[in-house]
Amino acid sequence: MAQNPYQTLDPKSFWSPAVAQRNLFDIDDLWSAPFEITPKTRIATYGSCFAQHFSRALVARGYSWLNAEPAPRGLYPENAKIFNYGVFSARTGNIYTTSLFKQWTSWALGQSSPPDIAWEKSGRIYDPFRPAIEPNGFSSIDEMQASRAQAIKSFRKSIIKSDVVVFTLGLTESWWDKTTGAEFPMCPGTVVGDFDPLEHLFVNQDYDFVLQNLKEVIAMISATRAKGPSFLLTVSPVPLTATNSGDHVLVATMSSKSVLRAAAGQAARTIEAVSYFPSYEIINAPPYRATFFEPNMRSVNLNGVNHVMKTFFAGLQPQEAPLAGPPAPGLQEATTSFGEDLACEEELLSAFSGRP
Amino acid sequence: MSRIVLTGDSHLGAIKRAQDSGDDPRLADIDFLPLGVGSVSLTDFFQVDQAARNVKVTHKKWNNVTFSQQMLNNNEGLKLLVLSLPINSTRLLREHSWHRHVPWRLKKHDREIPLSDAVIRTIIEQDCTKSIEFAKALHMVGIKVAVMEGPRFFTDAPHLARKRVEVCADIEQRCREFAHAQIQNANIPLIKQPAKTIDPAGNTKAEFRHIAPKDFTHGNAAYGQLAGAAILDVASKINESSPGL
Numbered sequence: 001m002a003q004n005p006y007q008t009l010d011p012k013s014f015w016s017p018a019v020a021q022r023n024l025f026d027i028d029d030l031w032s033a034p035f036e037i038t039p040k041t042r043i044a045t046y047g048s049c050f051a052q053h054f055s056r057a058l059v060a061r062g063y064s065w066l067n068a069e070p071a072p073r074g075l076y077p078e079n080a081k082i083f084n085y086g087v088f089s090a091r092t093g094n095i096y097t098t099s100l101f102k103q104w105t106s107w108a109l110g111q112s113s114p115p116d117i118a119w120e121k122s123g124r125i126y127d128p129f130r131p132a133i134e135p136n137g138f139s140s141i142d143e144m145q146a147s148r149a150q151a152i153k154s155f156r157k158s159i160i161k162s163d164v165v166v167f168t169l170g171l172t173e174s175w176w177d178k179t180t181g182a183e184f185p186m187c188p189g190t191v192v193g194d195f196d197p198l199e200h201l202f203v204n205q206d207y208d209f210v211l212q213n214l215k216e217v218i219a220m221i222s223a224t225r226a227k228g229p230s231f232l233l234t235v236s237p238v239p240l241t242a243t244n245s246g247d248h249v250l251v252a253t254m255s256s257k258s259v260l261r262a263a264a265g266q267a268a269r270t271i272e273a274v275s276y277f278p279s280y281e282i283i284n285a286p287p288y289r290a291t292f293f294e295p296n297m298r299s300v301n302l303n304g305v306n307h308v309m310k311t312f313f314a315g316l317q318p319q320e321a322p323l324a325g326p327p328a329p330g331l332q333e334a335t336t337s338f339g340e341d342l343a344c345e346e347e348l349l350s351a352f353s354g355r356p
Numbered sequence: 357m358s359r360i361v362l363t364g365d366s367h368l369g370a371i372k373r374a375q376d377s378g379d380d381p382r383l384a385d386i387d388f389l390p391l392g393v394g395s396v397s398l399t400d401f402f403q404v405d406q407a408a409r410n411v412k413v414t415h416k417k418w419n420n421v422t423f424s425q426q427m428l429n430n431n432e433g434l435k436l437l438v439l440s441l442p443i444n445s446t447r448l449l450r451e452h453s454w455h456r457h458v459p460w461r462l463k464k465h466d467r468e469i470p471l472s473d474a475v476i477r478t479i480i481e482q483d484c485t486k487s488i489e490f491a492k493a494l495h496m497v498g499i500k501v502a503v504m505e506g507p508r509f510f511t512d513a514p515h516l517a518r519k520r521v522e523v524c525a526d527i528e529q530r531c532r533e534f535a536h537a538q539i540q541n542a543n544i545p546l547i548k549q550p551a552k553t554i555d556p557a558g559n560t561k562a563e564f565r566h567i568a569p570k571d572f573t574h575g576n577a578a579y580g581q582l583a584g585a586a587i588l589d590v591a592s593k594i595n596e597s598s599p600g601l
Binding site for chain 2: 069070072073074075076079082083134135136138139142143146147150154344345346347348350351352
């Protein structure tokens with residue numbers, strides 16, 4: 001009699017040996033990279049706030065994270081972070097939705113332009129498409145536009161130069177400008193801007209909309225060169241801060257994440273060179289018993305982030321040794337060159353020892 | 357006889373040389389108390405003891421002087437403590453990527469990344485803040501203190517070769533404006549770079565550069581002569597306005 005298909009499956013296919021009989025930290029083999037990711041692979045990262053953990057982990061491990069808009073040399077790491085340098089591959093701020101990702105790509109490829117909108121608060125100007133990119137906004141619309149133009153240029157560079165684009169899907173709930181058809185990353189009036197019910201439109205994106213935009217943005221980026229990059233999709237495990245759907249925020253969160261998870265999975269199954277990485281499952285699946293959340297049951301704790309990234313690196317093919325990582329941040333004296341110290345020491349020694 | 361004590365970084369060297377030359381006998385009124393190289397000023401290098409009214413330099417690379425009015429009086433009556441620390445653009449221009457990053461209004465080339473005014477201010481703040489805090493701490497514990505500017509940049513400095521002069525000048529100006537405002541808001545006198553040492557473009561004249569061929573940071577004895585005279589002038593005015601201090 002022929003064996004049924006389950007009789008030949010790997011143990012990871014069965015709940016009991018793969019999950020129930022294991023400590024949660026021993027649940028392994030959750031993902032393996034379907035395409036080559038080596039320390040030399042140039043990786044661009046975008047998406048919701050959870051995506052920033054990828055860039056940090058890649059840099060820390062000596063992988064080639066593509067930073068197309070680097071902070072000026074010497075800006076302390078804590079200050080660079082305040083100004084959103086080194087968070088994503090360009091200073092786009094959070095890109096929560098697939099349609100917003102497509103919007104940035106369209107701007108970068110010159111297929112459309114950002115509308116002429118600026119938000120003002122207490123005499124400072126804020127970029128509606130990156131409202132938190134500068135903690136106190138800009139001094140003028142010209143300054144804001146110069147900054148955004150650079151972000152678009154750097155975004156373009158990152159998607160054209162990258163070997164792998166990591167995109168973390170974060171939200172289905174989105175806000176749009178009716179007149180221009182542009183999508184905002186945040187509801188006007190929440191952080192800055194003024195909400196206008198006649199002008200600002202709420203869209204809770206459904207599966208078809210999310211997937212369609214995802215397909216389009218992948219096609220747009222892939223079309224920029226003969227052999228486009230590979231894509232690694234993840235879904236942010238972070239629950240919604242608030243929902244405008246009318247549902248309870250817990251229900252809305254599960255609904256939203258389910259749509260994103262389904263769309264990402266469908267894209268990974270049907271589009272060549274697209275893969276899905278299960279950061280959402282690692283944080284949210286029942287066997288993890290919410291271990292990886294802070295007490296507010298929303299923020300992912302450091303253990304969770306580390307476990308996600310450990311799973312990611314464990315899933316890569318055996319590699320050559322990673323490149324050397326950057327120097328540890330916070331060493332303030334490292335910002336001054338050895339040569340300058342020498343010159344100044346020499347000057348002190350000679351002036352106060354009577355030498356010419 | 358009351359004294360002037362000049363303390364701080366390697367920019368003391370030019371004035372010491374001027375004093376050693378003996379060309380201006382008035383400079384003999386200046387005592388020197390060098391602390392060490394300027395890079396230490398990026399760190400937490402001092403502690404304030406409010407009760408004892410003193411400020412102690414704590415960094416292991418610097419002379420661990422404890423500044424107090426009593427210590428500085430030294431039986432002679434302190435006229436003024438003059439502080440030379442990096443509140444100038446030297447380190448800013450040397451260490452930062454101004455060949456690639458430029459103030460947004462000055463972006464000219466495609467390869468240049470524009471920086472917002474707030475980012476540039478943050479860079480300046482992180483470079484100058486601890487030096488300014490040190491001056492404020494000395495002032496707070498009752499020491500009569502003034503701050504001396506270092507020289508503006510020399511345009512032929514190799515580390516500026518890839519940087520546009522107008523970018524360097526802009527950073528220079530922002531740095532000085534920031535530092536001046538901070539110091540003057542704290543009611544601390546500022547001893548500016550002598551005008552005779554500055555060229556029409558606002559940079560330090562090459563003739564005042566250190567005699568060492570590879571030193572594009574420090575002034576020479578001629579520079580020190582003028583800077584020393586500026587110190588004496590300010591000290592004299594301060595003493596006239598508040599002789600009891």
